[in-house]
Every structure is written in C-alpha cells, then in structure tokens.
Amino acid sequence: MMVYLKLLRKLLLFLFTLPVFFFIFFPVLWLFSASLSTQVELFAIPPHWIPQHPTLQNYLDIIFPSLATSSVPRTYAVALINSIKIASAVTVISIGIGSLAAYALVRIPFRFNRTIQLGIIATRMIPEVSLILPLFIIASSLRLINKPIVLIVTYMSFALPYAIWMMAAFFQTVPIELEDAARIDGCTRPGILFRVVLPISVPGLVSTAMFTFLLAWDEFFYALIFTSTLAAKTAPVAIAEFVGRYAVNINGMMAGGIIAALPPVILALIFQRYIVSGMTAGAVKG
C-alpha cells in the first residue's frame, strides 16, 4: 500500500513538471521549427507545427552568404562577427584589469578600500540610460559613432564592475594560509597574485569570462544608440532593425535569432554549475 502511495506521489509530481517543460520549450521549439521552414509553410493555415519540407537554407544563407543571397542574411553575418569581436574584447579587458583590482580589494587593506568596493557595487546599479547622454555627446565629438571601439569602451561601464565583483567572490575562497606560505617563502605581492592566486582561480576566471561575454553579447541599448552601419552594428541591433519591418525574409531572421542565442545558451549549459553563484554575484543582468 505504501509503495503504491509513493509511486502515486512520484507520478503526481512528475505531472506537475509537464506544464513547466511545455512553457520552457514551446516558444523555442516553435521558433526552431519555423526557422527550418519556408515562408509558404510559415503562413500555412492550419499551421504546420513540424515543417513538411524542412530546409537548412535559412541557416546556410547566414553562415555562407553568397552574392545571390538577399541583403538581410548577408548583413546579419557581418553583425554577428561584430558581436563576437566586441564581446570578446570586452571580456578580455574586463578580466585583465578587473581581476587585478578584485585581488587588491579582497586581500590588501589600504585606505579607501571599502569606499572603492561600495562605489563598484553602486556603478553596477547605474542604469545604462543614465549614462547614455554624456557618452553620446563625447562619442560624437570624437567622431567615434559607428566604430566598434565606442561599444567596447562603453560596455566597460557594466562589464568591469561585474567582473570585479565576481572575481572578488572567487578570490575570497582562496585560503589565506596559502598566501602567507608564499610570502614566507619570499614571494612579493604581485608574485602571490600571479603565481599563486590566479593559477588556482582559473575556474573562477573562466566562469567570470563566460558571464561577462554573456552580458556584452546581450547588450542592446548602447548598441542601438551608437551603431547604425555595418561597421559596428551588433547582432541584437540587426535583429531589432529587421523585426519592425514586414519584409521579405522572416524565416531567415528566425534562423538568425537561433544563431544569436546559441553561443550564450551553450556557454551557460556548459558552465551550469557556476550559474547560480554568478547570478547572485552580479545579481542584475543587462
């Protein structure tokens, strides 16, 4: 009797998970299926939930644009490359200078240490919209609009505080005894950082890099204001530009959306065990 009751309970709980799975997967699976169909099938009534004539053409147009492909997938490929370049540069710079600052803030007592820490949390909370006007005024006077460098620099306003904060959390877990031991052996402060702390914080560096990349990849507001040409336009801007119009190639853009979602989703799934600590360290996305 108890066994049946337990089984019934398990079954009941399992039934509760089904609507959750449906809610998670219905939108993405529909988008995926639509990205594999042709325009004709997309507009079919009654709908074809699974395309009857699936095609990879929408993806191929973006990944291998030829002269024959229309301008939408061709420009999208350029935007994707811009996104990759900008997000990578932001990640490398934030980790590079952020990990140094994070170490000093966590392990070295000096004047204004706490003030700087609080300042960094506060910076993390400043919305992008509050910084955009001055940044825009300067960027236009320096003729930096539509140059990738302007996005790399402005993305620092959220990526750097985030990287510092997350690295600080990782450095806190490094046993202080290890540093003391190195010190007794005659290691200098920079020596401790580069030979002891950083090498054993590699998992932390990698997951911070992943989160910073995600943030930069996701960013839309600065990219919308600062870029309009192909020289620096990022993937989110390219998608947004397209979505408003009722134009030729909706399935093509659906494939574009899937492609833009793949890097962050794959990264997040690979690093899933760091996700929650990253979420609480940064706490705010975007």
Added chain:
Amino acid sequence: MDLRYKADPPNIFEMTAISPTRPRRRLSLRQQDARTAWLLVIPSLVVILGVALWPIIYTFILSFYHAPTGINQVRTFVGLGNFIEMVKDQTFWETIGRTMYFTVASVGLEMVLGMAIAQLIHFHPWGWKFLRFCLIIPWAVPTIVNGAMWRWIYSADFGALNSLFMQLGLIKHYIPWLTLPNLAMPLVILADVWHMMPFVALILQAALATLPIELDEAAAVDGANAFQRFWQIRLPLLRPAILVALIARTVDAFRVFDIVYILTSSGPANKTLTITYLTYLNSFPWGKQGIGAALSFLISIFTISMALIFIRFLYRPEETQ
C-alpha cells in the same frame, strides 16, 4: 634617565618585513602593500571613473539645462525647469504608473512561479535534474532574441499563439494580439516572465538545496502538513535568497527597455510606454536632452536607493562566505 625611551619606537611592520637591509628608508610592508594595491586598482578605477562616474555627474548637470539637440543649439540654464516640466506632464505620471504595473506584475509572477518550480525540483520528481538543466535555456537567450521570438509568436499573420488557439478552437480567426490596448502590456509581461522566471527559480532552488532536510522531516514527524512545512519552515529559511532575487529583479524590471522596444515600441497608443523608454524618446528621437537627463536622473535615484537596500541586505559580513 632611561635612554631606551629616546630611541624611535620599533616599527612592527618593519620587523615583519623580509630582509630589512636599510630599515629607515625602506617602506614598511604595509605601505608597500598599499602601493601595490593602488597599482592594481588604478586601471579599473580610471575606466570606471571615465565611463560611469563622470557621465553620471554630467547627466546630473545636464538635467538643469534646456538642451535641445542639433547644430547651433545653445544650452541655457533653467534650474529645476526640466523637473517642473516633467511632473506637470500627464504622460510622465501615466508612465510611472505603467512602469510600476510592469515591475509589480512581472516580478510578482516570476517570484511566484520561480518559487513553485524551485519547490517542485526540491521534491525530486522524475527528471528533476533535466528540468533544472533546461531552466537555464530561457535565461541564456539574449533579451532581443527573446523579444523577437515573442513578437513572432504573437504575430497576427503566422504567430504560434494564433495557431495554437485556433487549433484548440478558442478563436475563429487570427487576432493581432499586440495591437489590443489592454492586452499589449500583459503580453510583454508574459515574454519577460518566460525570460527571467528561471533566474528566480534557479536562485531559490540552489538556496533550497542547502537547507537541512532534517528540519522538514522533524516537522513532518511532529504532524505538520505540507503547507505548514512550506510556510513555516522552508519559506522563512529562504528569506535571504528571496530578497536577493526580489531586489535584483525589481531593479532590473523598473528600467525595462529592450523587450518593450522590440515587442511593441511603446505602442499601441503608449500602452507599453515605460520610464526608460520615455527617457530614450526624449533624449534621442525627440532631441530634448535636458528632459531626458532629468528623467534618467530620476531612474538613477530609484535604482541607487534599491541598490542601497540591496547592499544592506547582501553586504553583511556575517553572511559573506
């Protein structure tokens, strides 16, 4: 006379320094450390001062000027003029209300659903690890892709929502969902809930997993039913995690822009116009930089005060591991 006291008191930091060859001129270890610390911090500090602190001060100053965009436009000091113009504007108050509506509804739904899913995972139903794995997907999808996806789902011509409702026999003909004034905001909220509910669920689930299971079992032995165990045992213990998720989501939701931009562009008839969107409109398309600066200053005040609460709850030394 005791000569010992005439000598300089020994510097304890120097005594710990390694090989003090010239003790008097050498910096103490602590001073050396402080110097290293500044060298390590300065690159980041310069960047943050340049791209965040200085611009926010500039924004504050700009909010006291009448500053139209365009060549040959002159800025004139208007004192609190922008703020007065702002609060006199009916649209401003409606926008504040609408932003509150979005924030309360989307964060509320995300908290309730996130909590429910975290509890569900806690009971380890079949496939709970897979469920936890899948929850990452909506959260990792970029905001703009999420917005575009829902815009296509709500599409009047081919959207999945119309297809689904039609096949279920709920509607007879396709409906242009996003043009319905009273439905636009709820639909934006639904898209946001899909995107951010996993964030709440994952944070709460992780906190729940660290709670001692014995407490639950002991309460069960004492005759507490499932609801009592949830309300009186697990919920109070989850308080810190709930606060983290709640405040993070509130700060984030209050400044919503991306998803509104891509789903509805503030329409129909301003029904989804939020405060950040209004700031964007003033600052760029309308070219009223002074008003834009005043509005964004207001958003900063709200966000920073939320941040202060956040720090108060999060930055307690006894809670830092």
